[in-house]
Amino acid sequence: MALATPTAVVLELMTMGQQSAAHLGDLLRAASPPVRAEHQALAAEILRCCDRVIAAVSAGASDKKRKMTDPGATTCHPPAAAMPSKRRVRGAEAHREVHADTTADGFVWRKYGQKDINGSNHPRLYYRCAFRGEGCAATRRVQRSQEEPAAFVIAYYGEHTCGAAFSQQRAEPQPPTVVDSGSNAWGVFGAVDRNRGSPLMPSLAAEHDVRRHGEAPRDTSQRWSSPSSSSSYSEVELGASPVEGFLDGNFDWEWETVVNSLRFGDLLH
DNA sequence: TCTACTTGACCGCTTCT
DNA sequence: AGAAGCGGTCAAGTAGA
Numbered sequence: 001m002a003l004a005t006p007t008a009v010v011l012e013l014m015t016m017g018q019q020s021a022a023h024l025g026d027l028l029r030a031a032s033p034p035v036r037a038e039h040q041a042l043a044a045e046i047l048r049c050c051d052r053v054i055a056a057v058s059a060g061a062s063d064k065k066r067k068m069t070d071p072g073a074t075t076c077h078p079p080a081a082a083m084p085s086k087r088r089v090r091g092a093e094a095h096r097e098v099h100a101d102t103t104a105d106g107f108v109w110r111k112y113g114q115k116d117i118n119g120s121n122h123p124r125l126y127y128r129c130a131f132r133g134e135g136c137a138a139t140r141r142v143q144r145s146q147e148e149p150a151a152f153v154i155a156y157y158g159e160h161t162c163g164a165a166f167s168q169q170r171a172e173p174q175p176p177t178v179v180d181s182g183s184n185a186w187g188v189f190g191a192v193d194r195n196r197g198s199p200l201m202p203s204l205a206a207e208h209d210v211r212r213h214g215e216a217p218r219d220t221s222q223r224w225s226s227p228s229s230s231s232s233y234s235e236v237e238l239g240a241s242p243v244e245g246f247l248d249g250n251f252d253w254e255w256e257t258v259v260n261s262l263r264f265g266d267l268l269h
Numbered sequence: 270t271c272t273a274c275t276t277g278a279c280c281g282c283t284t285c286t
Numbered sequence: 287a288g289a290a291g292c293g294g295t296c297a298a299g300t301a302g303a
Contacts, residue, residue: 111274113295126294141294 021046131162
């Protein structure tokens with residue numbers, strides 16, 4: 001695939017911005033009647049910012065990871081590490097992938113892991129069927145859609161063999177559909193998705209309390225009496241910055257990669 | 270005390286040189 | 287073929303009920 005790397009795209013865009021800022025500065029200087037000095041200073045400031053971003057991106061690209069032996073790699077040859085990984089497609093066994101607004105699918109899931117995926121600004125959450133102890137080997141991966149942060153991409157692996165157990169539960173009182181959830185160490189995610197697959201109807205899913213926050217207290221108070229686990233549901237919304245939103249909506253690659261390349265810490269000095 | 274979540278560590282697969 | 291990176295899973299620690 002001939003997709004440009006995030007670094008290359010940022011460099012290109014920033015170069016364009018740099019040129020635009022320079023042009024703007026020229027126009028302001030040549031303006032008649034003369035514009036105020038602060039306007040010219042503003043254009044100069046934009047230019048400086050572009051310069052610094054370009055410098056930072058270039059530096060970041062040059063020392064990023066191994067295998068960057070090609071001197072032209074910054075713009076022409078995407079480093080593998082900067083691209084969304086196409087490595088392991090685990091579970092070659094038939095699985096289906098679902099794009100949905102909610103992670104609720106009618107099954108009871110228990111989260112067993114969370115992983116920051118290379119090239120993705122959203123962590124991937126790993127769930128297995130809560131009835132695993134009864135022999136159900138179904139698992140699923142949940143990750144926020146890059147294109148639509150409010151949506152989820154859910155990949156299912158294995159088949160549920162716990163249908164009976166589940167259908168019995170449906171007679172149980174339905175749990176509240178949402179719990180707020182709390183601590184996380186993932187930065188980008190405001191909170192961790194904690195859906196455990198309560199039997200939600202679409203209408204209920206629409207009522208999910210989507211919260212935007214930094215450190216909501218952990219809340220598992222809303223339990224549902226099930227044979228082997230509680231069931232609760234939470235949806236979260238990441239606190240996307242405007243820039244992040246922009247990038248989410250415009251590129252196939254990932255914001256975090258860009259952030260890493262940018263070395264914002266350096267830019268602030 | 271029990272249950273579920275978090276998260277660091279490990280394993281094994283994939284890719285690159 | 288070996289090295290390195292990455293995704294998936296495990297399990298100890300922790301927190302809430």
